[in-house]
Amino acid sequence: MSRTPSIFIDGESGTTGLQIRARLANHKGIEIRSIPEEKRKDPETKRALMEEVDAVVLCLPDAGAKEVASIAREMGAKAPRLLDASTAHRVDPEWVYGFPELTKGHAERIAAARRVSNPGCYPTGAIALLRPLTESGILPADFPIAVNAVSGYTGGGKSMIAEFDAGTVGPFFLYGLGLEHKHVPELQLYSGLSRRPIFVPSVGEFAQGMLVSIPLHLDALPGKPAPGDLEAALTAHYTGSEWVKVLPGEGGARLTPEDLNGSNALELRVYGSAAHRQAVLVARLDNLGKGASGAAVQNLGLMLGVEVDAALPVAA
Template identity: 50%
Template sequence: MTASVFIDGAVGTTGLEIADRLSGRDEFTLITLPEDRRKDDAARAEALNAADFVILCLPDDAAKAAVAMIDNPRTRVIDASSAHRVADGWTYGFPEVVGRETVAAAMRVSNPGCYPTGFIALVAPLVKAGLLPASWPYTVTAVSGYSGGGKALIARFEDDTDIAFRDYGLSLGHKHVPEMTKLAGLVHAPVFAPAVIPAHRGMVVEVPLPLAAIPGAAAPAALLACLKQAYAGSEVVTVHEGTPDELLLRRSTAPSDRLDLHVFGAKDGSQARLVAVLDNLGKGASGAAVQNLNLMASLPETAGLAL
């Protein structure tokens, strides 16, 4: 049976990539609005209530308003904004962390943020297993392609090719921090240092660990083994062994819905670097939404994904 899907905010970067992943799939029928009715609330409300599944690719306030327009108990929602990531009544859409069955059964799913996807994937299993303490004040540094910043940032980077590096979030309190703290099971909010580089897509998220100073922290080999066990059998998440000379983000990298995790440890075990590499538009946004949609529709988890 074909399920209907309405992407509210379909002309944005995330919406376009979701539509691309759903194109040619006969399990879904897309509900679309003509350009002159795309911002018409009456037309949107009709589409929101007609769809079996709604995917919101909107700013936070607009996403909340869209949810309020749904007046039936049948329509299921995936929200790609940050509006509902720690909200009561919403399931966090990271099936590898919260459980595939949990996502599959949910009526309201909030897509993880791109940076939190890397941080939570690395830290949550280790804290849960007791290999890292929940009470440690963690730091997360990250760089992303500019496409995650929306149309304005995309235009800025493409118009001003002299920008080599954009550090931001300098006032701290970034909107991604609450979901990082909650989903990783932490006592203290991590210090989050994000940056943007002149590449359209791609992301590296890193958690440096001074293991010798962290009470009760396990050795790098144990951290690696734990992550390998946590993601065993996943077609999306790969935990790598070995230490390459370098990790690269390339401007020419094709879209990907993978998530690659690494544990790099000092020879004496005193320090480690946890590193996640992903596509901010893939597992960090559109790919995650389609993965969640597949589960909610009782379809193969990786259908339509680029792996």
């Protein structure tokens, strides 16, 4: 009988860590190991557990993630595989970016990697929309891109959740208006863009869910593509994908952000006007699902060689 692989979630009491545990709650193919609460900050206790498990998921601030990565380097051959949910290593060339659908063969790269960086929630939607268009040549790498997005407040972690629970913030706000949001480097790199995109994030008064939208003037693109050409490129890229689906963009529809909550699904749509030569690309996902914990469970399945359901289990 083969041994059940084990993991340690470092930072398991945070939003992402709790959701990973919940998504693995009924999974018999992965064992979750923990450190007693009073010893969670003891480096020797942590190192000892790291020597025993197959993988460590880093649900930590960037500084903490870098510290654990340093411990793993010191451990050499005894080090477990690392899956980092922070932003610390997302553009580090020594880490494999954890978006399996990024391009052909990328899931296999994740499966073979010792160090994987879990994507950010906003970049997941934007990269999913843009990468097929830059790869196909429809969208030039230096094309000026603006990305707009709205997330549920759980994306801001415990502090933002507390603000909304206390009613000390309004129902909606823009932020990142200094144009230095920490997600921009990975968004640019993995979308295949040579020009820095403008990214305008926002938060709404709902717990989970996300919409990412990218407007395009089609006549400004080489070849002057039709909206159907954009949809065809997305469809070709994600054909056969379990979690990413390209759906028709119906111009009269309303699109709400919460419909995929609890899942690991990512929906992509192209809304377009042939008459006005305009299009809007839209991604919908759960910011705690495919945007965080669902993606982490999907990546763990690849890294450990086990089949997983990355969605939250349905309550009986």
